[in-house]
Amino acid sequence: MKNKKTTIDDIAMLAGVSVRTISRVINNSPMVGEATRAKVLQIIKDLDYHPNAQARGLAARRSYLLGMIYDNPDALYINNVQRGVLSVCRELGYELVVHPCDMHSDSLTIEAVGFVNRSKLDGVIILPPVSENNDLAGVFEKAGVNYVRLASVALDKAENVVISNDRSAAASMADHLVGLGHRRIGYITGPLGMKSTQERLDGFRDALEKHGCKPDNEMIVTGEYTFNSGAECACELLKNPDPPTAIFASNDEMAVGTIKAARQLGLNVPGDLSVCGFDDSILASRSYPTLTTIRRPVKEMARLATAKLIASIDGREDDARAMNIVTPYLVPRESTAAK
Amino acid sequence: MKNKKTTIDDIAMLAGVSVRTISRVINNSPMVGEATRAKVLQIIKDLDYHPNAQARGLAARRSYLLGMIYDNPDALYINNVQRGVLSVCRELGYELVVHPCDMHSDSLTIEAVGFVNRSKLDGVIILPPVSENNDLAGVFEKAGVNYVRLASVALDKAENVVISNDRSAAASMADHLVGLGHRRIGYITGPLGMKSTQERLDGFRDALEKHGCKPDNEMIVTGEYTFNSGAECACELLKNPDPPTAIFASNDEMAVGTIKAARQLGLNVPGDLSVCGFDDSILASRSYPTLTTIRRPVKEMARLATAKLIASIDGREDDARAMNIVTPYLVPRESTAAK
DNA sequence: GGAATTTATGCCAGCGCTGGCATTTTTTCT
DNA sequence: AGAAAAAATGCCAGCGCTGGCATAAATTCC
DSSP states (O other), X not given: OOOOOOOHHHHHHHHTSOHHHHHHHHTTOSOSOHHHHHHHHHHHHHHTOOOOHHXXXXXXXXOOEEEEEEOOSOXXXXXXXXXXXXXXXXXXXXXXXXEEOOTTOTTHHHHHHHHHHHHTOXXXXXXXXXXXXHHHHHHXXXXXXXXXXXXXXXXXXXXXXXXXXXXXXXXXXXXXXXXTTOOSEEEEEOOTTOHHHHHHHHHHHHHHHHTTOOOOGGGEEEOOSSHHHHHHHHHHHHTXXXXXXXXXXXXXXHHHHHHHHHXXXXXXXXXXXXXXXXXXXXXXXXXXXXXXXXXXXXXXXXXXXXXXXXXXXXXXXXXXXOOEEXXXXXXXXXXXXXX | OOOOOOOHHHHHHHHTSOHHHHHHHHTTOSOSOHHHHHHHHHHHHHHTOOOOHHXXXXXXXXXXXXXXXXXXXXXXXXXXXXXXXXHHHHHHTOEEEEEEOOTTOXXXXXXXHHHHHHHTOSEEEEOTTGGGOHHHHHHHHHXXXXXXXXXXXXXXXXXXEEEEOHHHHHHHHHHHHHHTTOOSEEEEEOOTTSHHHHHHHHHHHHHHHHTTOOOOGGGEEEOOSSHHHHHHHHHHHHTSSSOOSEEEESSHHHHHHHHHHHHHTTOOTTTTOEEEOSBOOHHHHHXXXXXXXXXXXXXXXXXXXXXXXXXXXXXXXXXXXXXXXEOOEEEOOTTXXXX
């Protein structure tokens, strides 16, 4: 059924030049006469010819394939990253292979390297929290695999990372709450192992201290970045004999959980309790009341990371090593109010 | 930096057999002695050898790459499909290349076929609403490209489709509302061009008629599957001199918008107004009140589609042509109550 | 026990393209 | 105008693997 595909030979035949010249045209080599180039391009267009990526890759050791490695329950985040990555891929002629993995698997590094080798990827983008695994980065480094990591904080090899400054973002949220008159502020962390958890918490604590609020350990509880954990932690905070007047949940899911808990305890948000989140996920704008939160320019980070990765593939070391830090910003909505 | 990769020749050398035999082992050919096979496998394992996918593809005209084509604003849906597809890919040794596109572009079909040819994909999965484009399917058909479509209703070439029976699901929701005593029910559709819009509406209407409720055109308004359009349409319905006691929004986003509108009009949900949605997205379980909705087994559909696609790649026509219909089901929550 | 099978393995060409170097053509310079 | 330099093009090998067919080894049969 499949009619024979047109190959580079067909084009060469028709153009009356050698295959090598066609190859040069395809790869934008400057060593081709203008007339020849124009003629060849026209024929390529007429025949709707597409170079065989596999053959090209085999010969040139390039696949024009990028990989994205992640293990993240947060579909929204992944999807935003994916969109950012794809937008750059599209511009630069790459395709994207997505590869979820189990970050707690013993064979993670083996599996990941196998993935890259097998598929002959030109490079990979690693999303948090997998990106925090320095072993993986080390293995890639050793194997000569191009990679870029997305993270919430400086990591081992800073050149290969696009960083979101979660710390200062969390601090600005603390400023916001203090500015509204809150002094007793509850905080719900993410899982303790994750960098983002630590960064956000540190930012929050530092800011509070700066404002002269002594941090009270009873006001800091450990959640899991999930809706239910948010609700449970909020209950715990609100049961305190001296309950908080505001709760900063370190992601939106937990913030929405907090609102639910507050409602069940008969508290009005933001009247009796201010609540805020982190991420500006779709939940933030859909919840009732809408959520004051922190927006991370995820898509932009993804674009930066992809550009960086391709720079490193192309051997443009300066671009590849440039420092990339983005700072998330506060999005005020209805869930926070003056005390 | 990159140490030379181990190739099939290295393995052959070490095993003391020919390259062809190694190839047979890799491809699970039965034509290999047990002892030889074991020995070769051991060596492959020891050296952590991965066959070069490009070379393999070039020689065998297979890439073990699947594509996913979509143009859908609903990130959650896509992500669920993606997970389902990936789970099967993982089992069967395929990788997934994701490819968003602009379904309204004039060059959609050209672009899509170019994508498949260029990357030498073994097959593609097409998501709605792109899947509803019969031209695209036709072009793939003609080009001999393996493809499977996900859809809400029977399409032209039924063999290549995994169908979600949205019609009967919408009908069951209508049953639910009528069962709760509602007789005057508002309905918010999706964009008129989409199949899912029509199917859900038809299912709703048929069910109402079955129950002897004459459908009133004033109670059916056209939304856009977005939060804001949901809120606006709900306002319109509720401004009616004889307002509905329940509103069925044909997706969750619009349902949440409806709840917001109701709240702004001082109506209690579900006390004064029952509201329900369709999709069971994350919003449904996080909204206040939580949303009665329809759950589509999206991941399962994706798995079916992927299995079907691979069957067709492998030439297992029976499996490839099997009928695949899944029926979504009602998930009752807090937003609907007896009239 | 030797022929006929069956099972296991090897050899060669070629998949479609690019890299390195050789060669030809054009341009520039004195 | 002729030599030197620059630009454009061509040739060949080879990237790592598999398909088809030939060959060798093991098994079965009468």
